[in-house]
Amino acid sequence: MAVTELTHLETSFLHTQLSFKTTRLFNTRCQVLGRPRNANKVLCSVSTNQVPSTITPQQTDSSKSKRDCYGVFCLTYDLEAEEKTKSWKSLINVAVSGAAGMISNHLLFKLASGEVFGQDQPIALKLLGSERSFQALEGVAMELEDSLYPLLREVSISIDPYEVFQDAEWALLIGARPRGPGMERADLLDINGQIFAEQGKALNVVASRNVKVLVVGNPCNTNALICMKNAPNIPAKNFHALTRLDENRAKCQLALKAGVFYDKVSNVTIWGNHSTTQVPDFLNARINGFPVKDVINDAKWLEEEFTQKVQTRGGALIKKWGRSSAASTAVSIVDSIRSLVTPTPNGDWFSTGVYTNGNTYGIAEDIVFSMPCRSDGDGDYELAKDVIIDDFLRARIKKSEAELLAEKRCVAHLTGEGNAFCDLPEDTMLPGEQ
Amino acid sequence: MAVTELTHLETSFLHTQLSFKTTRLFNTRCQVLGRPRNANKVLCSVSTNQVPSTITPQQTDSSKSKRDCYGVFCLTYDLEAEEKTKSWKSLINVAVSGAAGMISNHLLFKLASGEVFGQDQPIALKLLGSERSFQALEGVAMELEDSLYPLLREVSISIDPYEVFQDAEWALLIGARPRGPGMERADLLDINGQIFAEQGKALNVVASRNVKVLVVGNPCNTNALICMKNAPNIPAKNFHALTRLDENRAKCQLALKAGVFYDKVSNVTIWGNHSTTQVPDFLNARINGFPVKDVINDAKWLEEEFTQKVQTRGGALIKKWGRSSAASTAVSIVDSIRSLVTPTPNGDWFSTGVYTNGNTYGIAEDIVFSMPCRSDGDGDYELAKDVIIDDFLRARIKKSEAELLAEKRCVAHLTGEGNAFCDLPEDTMLPGEQ
Structure with a gap:
């Protein structure tokens, strides 16, 4: 499982990210359009009849940069219209850490299929990885693209928990450092505890005020406690350890x-x-x-x-x-x-x-x-x-x-x-x- | 992905297997009970009110032998009652080859969850592996046990296609020899073709007369053709290659x-x-x-x-x-x-x-x-x-x-x-x- 690291986005993307976050607060349907070289345009589809009959082709080389959305999930869509016609619920933001690991490789597809939150629940998956696992994270996003799940409306990949946890309504914290040779449980508590302290701080600042947090990374009970203690603005009742x-x-x-x-x-x-x-x-x-x-x-x-x-x-x-x-x-x-x-x-x-x-x-x-x-x-x-x-x-x-x-x-x-x-x-x- | 091999069961199990197959033809709900040392009892639950209030404990060490059912799936249950109370369909037999491989590790859980055939479709998974992959196959069966899928009623593991394909209504043929270094497509066609010829012969003899066959193992089009040609009693229209x-x-x-x-x-x-x-x-x-x-x-x-x-x-x-x-x-x-x-x-x-x-x-x-x-x-x-x-x-x-x-x-x-x-x-x- 991947270790998360705090690394900030290049300055050139900061304005875009902030705009994106702001627009999302008003619950519009927005997507950052464009490629790394010109990722500075935020497009919101708040009208309900925007489906065009002809579309100007775009440059579509897959992004290699750490942006807020991935590939096909960077495209516009009119989710509000679908919420009306299909009686879908509002989009839910689910953040997953250790997203390039094997547990996530099963879990993400279950989340995207509607098996977890229901067939009327469109979902945004926000994937947290590490610098080291970033290419694998792109591979996961590519496989999610190729799966064409209708409920999966947004996939974003990042190594920055402050970005990934933005407005998250669920945070599934799977990523943790595995125990190395000769490592005691106390060492593991310290190393992984630091990760979960950091993630707690990020959740405290940017996540939904009622975010539910499920800690899977070991030692999960005490990791959940650490995460909770570092997120005093989130109800303590919202933190879970997987048993x-x-x-x-x-x-x-x-x-x-x-x-x-x-x-x-x-x-x-x-x-x-x-x-x-x-x-x-x-x-x-x-x-x-x-x-x-x-x-x-x-x-x-x-x-x-x-x-x-x-x-x-x-x-x-x-x-x-x-x-x-x-x-x-x-x-x-x-x-x-x-x-x-x-x-x-x-x-x-x-x-x-x-x-x-x-x-x-x-x-x-x-x-x-x-x-x-x-x-x-x-x-x-x-x-x-x-x-x-x-x-x-x-x-x-x-x-x-x-x-x-x-x-x-x-x-x-x-x-x-x-x-x-x-x-x-x-x-x-x-x-x-x- | 695993290569299948024809290896026959030890003689001591043959009587059990034959009895089991016969009873299934009459569409009763039967399970082979007992452990390897005494796997000779077939118990059928055809009545609809067999749920006991107290049960005599059984010896439950996990079976290590190549038997027709695995672990918890060897236990009796009254599926007919559930078909009535829950409006479930009749049990469907789905055979999967290469069952210990990575594709199957995703697919089997999707099949068991009801995502594929529906939430009213109880399922029997019949897993085909090789001698080499048999332990991994047991691992897969253990994870299926621990997943507690209510629709998953039978899991059996075997290296014998004649056993796995018995009464199969779907055969998902994923297992194939991977291409080794320096191997030409022609070599692969020959090596894998032999596997699919063998599996076609087995399907022809033991599968449901209307079994649907989906070939995934490469080269899948020609493998599907070979399989079909070796199963003349099954409609040619029932064979598919995955594209x-x-x-x-x-x-x-x-x-x-x-x-x-x-x-x-x-x-x-x-x-x-x-x-x-x-x-x-x-x-x-x-x-x-x-x-x-x-x-x-x-x-x-x-x-x-x-x-x-x-x-x-x-x-x-x-x-x-x-x-x-x-x-x-x-x-x-x-x-x-x-x-x-x-x-x-x-x-x-x-x-x-x-x-x-x-x-x-x-x-x-x-x-x-x-x-x-x-x-x-x-x-x-x-x-x-x-x-x-x-x-x-x-x-x-x-x-x-x-x-x-x-x-x-x-x-x-x-x-x-x-x-x-x-x-x-x-x-x-x-x-x-x-």
């Missing part, structure tokens, strides 16, 4: 053990950190509506093997497939977003790492902790009720809580809470994760 | 040149071979309903650069991205299938490589040639009417036709038409393709 792949894997393992199809498994929670201290919860989980413990009569398996099976899945997959689980991670990101934009089925819930302040489960405040949540489908969530916590579950939750509190102490210099003090006891990276 | 990525790229380039969004471009045909002799047709193409020539007043660009831009796209992408265009190829496979299972919009058409017998365009018979087609959405197609062919277009079509006739002579030993005689004049592989 949905763990939930999906847990559902599959329970289904396998019980001999039922996975759609019969519900109410599965992943508690805590996205690390080996995470707690896949079999106490509250249900199969065909019955408590798992009443269906799977094997306490030893539930208490020992189940968690291990969920946590070693990524490592097992790498052994088989030779690569990490990009496709199913992308699916779990889709699931995570859809759980927030569609109403949760009656009686069920989903797991996501969220800010603990005000939680009713007795979990320490001021960390990002995966918990069971429900949504009305408006992008927001509430914590699930009717959750049981017994001594066995409580003890395991406490262990993950202790780890996240320790991680927080490690990154105090990045959250504005003084000097960092790092005493992480052991390596808790999940097998197969970077 | 949809070329069509999509052509649409994008016309949109870029005209300065319109790509959804305004219609009636684009790719004629001929999926090679550098292919003909992207600007004569019949339309932009906002107007002939392209009336919109783009640049004959030189249309006659020279346009084709070059379409054909060099794959090579340009590899330079940027470092990999071939797996994601957009998968999207074009989706487009190609959807064009056959949904009615073609009024006045438009799509390109697909099909058998030329009975064509009205004056193209030589008995080859697989990309032509403009329309569909009622029943899986079948008819050739488009109201197509103009001028001298310029005719001359280019003739060149691609000559190449395909020469390719056919190269593979006469594989189509049952005597001795091969190979006089291919030049290398016509598209840049960036293997």
Whole structure:
């Protein structure tokens, strides 16, 4: 996954960018036209009958510069007319970091197809990469062009988070530095923490005031906390750390053990950190509506093997497939977003790492902790009720809580809470994760 | 992409496989239960109220053997009940070769999500790999398990086409040997031709009598012809060679040149071979309903650069991205299938490589040639009417036709038409393709 770097645009583009941003605030449909040599014209299509019958040919050599739009997505279109005739919603801005990586290579096409936000939701994809990955980012944009997705109306590529996060309504933060040889979790927390502090600052300044932020890059819980702390103008409730792949894997393992199809498994929670201290919860989980413990009569398996099976899945997959689980991670990101934009089925819930302040489960405040949540489908969530916590579950939750509190102490210099003090006891990276 | 190899199952599984196949003929919902050591029990869920409230735990170590189902997909479920309660269609069997490759890694998740055949179409994915790629194939199946797609009801993995193609209603033939260093197109035709002859024979024996076959592995037109000739019991009309990525790229380039969004471009045909002799047709193409020539007043660009831009796209992408265009190829496979299972919009058409017998365009018979087609959405197609062919277009079509006739002579030993005689004049592989 790509590391983002703050690099400012050449001065010659600044006026264009600022104009573009200003016009977008008024919700017109605007596109920067022209090529790198003359990228200084902003054209807005606010009228509803602009489709021309003949068009003057343009110079169309593909842009190699870091501009706000890419290739065919720099062309004018009359989205307002389509919103009327097709009953489409207003364009949504989705920013994705690590956009040249393998997870994004699956996710971006899912976002563009309408699978995530619906077939009536036109989308602008704003892709954040690094200087090093910029050519690959262009390759991704070319493949998005060639896919002709009707809902995909804008694609822009950049290495500047202040540009990419402009007016973003969703920020999917996938990019993070992978762990190098001999690197401790504390080192990774520091290196990636700096990236997420920077991105938090950018979100705070330029993103939509109600932007939803989903952190995938590891260590994702504490990265989400850092990002949140650096974006005080955005509601803390809007920051998420991805634990949905763990939930999906847990559902599959329970289904396998019980001999039922996975759609019969519900109410599965992943508690805590996205690390080996995470707690896949079999106490509250249900199969065909019955408590798992009443269906799977094997306490030893539930208490020992189940968690291990969920946590070693990524490592097992790498052994088989030779690569990490990009496709199913992308699916779990889709699931995570859809759980927030569609109403949760009656009686069920989903797991996501969220800010603990005000939680009713007795979990320490001021960390990002995966918990069971429900949504009305408006992008927001509430914590699930009717959750049981017994001594066995409580003890395991406490262990993950202790780890996240320790991680927080490690990154105090990045959250504005003084000097960092790092005493992480052991390596808790999940097998197969970077 | 993986090369398929004919390797028969161990004898101990044969009885199970045969039983399984027999029961499927009666359209019941059956699953082979048990693990490799005791994989000899076939359980059919034909009743509609079999959902148990408590279930005896099973041994669930993941199977490492080449069996007919994989992991969680080996479990019982009551699909007939769901077909009734959810108004789902009957399960469809989709076979995919080269299933451990990168194109499939995108395609399989699209198939499983319902994006291709619809949200009311439960699906069985039957994955064909090679001995070498078998572990990767297991990895793919694991990621499909973890994705919890409700419509995905069966996943099976095998290296035996006779097993994978059993009752297949769609066969998506992606696997082919990549061209090695110094290998001529003639060598590739022979090596891959043998694979497609073998797969044709298997389809002829075990597939659904109306199976639709889409060949992606190169050289795809002649591979499709070979496959068809080896499957005389399947209608010749059911065999397709993928030229949809070329069509999509052509649409994008016309949109870029005209300065319109790509959804305004219609009636684009790719004629001929999926090679550098292919003909992207600007004569019949339309932009906002107007002939392209009336919109783009640049004959030189249309006659020279346009084709070059379409054909060099794959090579340009590899330079940027470092990999071939797996994601957009998968999207074009989706487009190609959807064009056959949904009615073609009024006045438009799509390109697909099909058998030329009975064509009205004056193209030589008995080859697989990309032509403009329309569909009622029943899986079948008819050739488009109201197509103009001028001298310029005719001359280019003739060149691609000559190449395909020469390719056919190269593979006469594989189509049952005597001795091969190979006089291919030049290398016509598209840049960036293997």
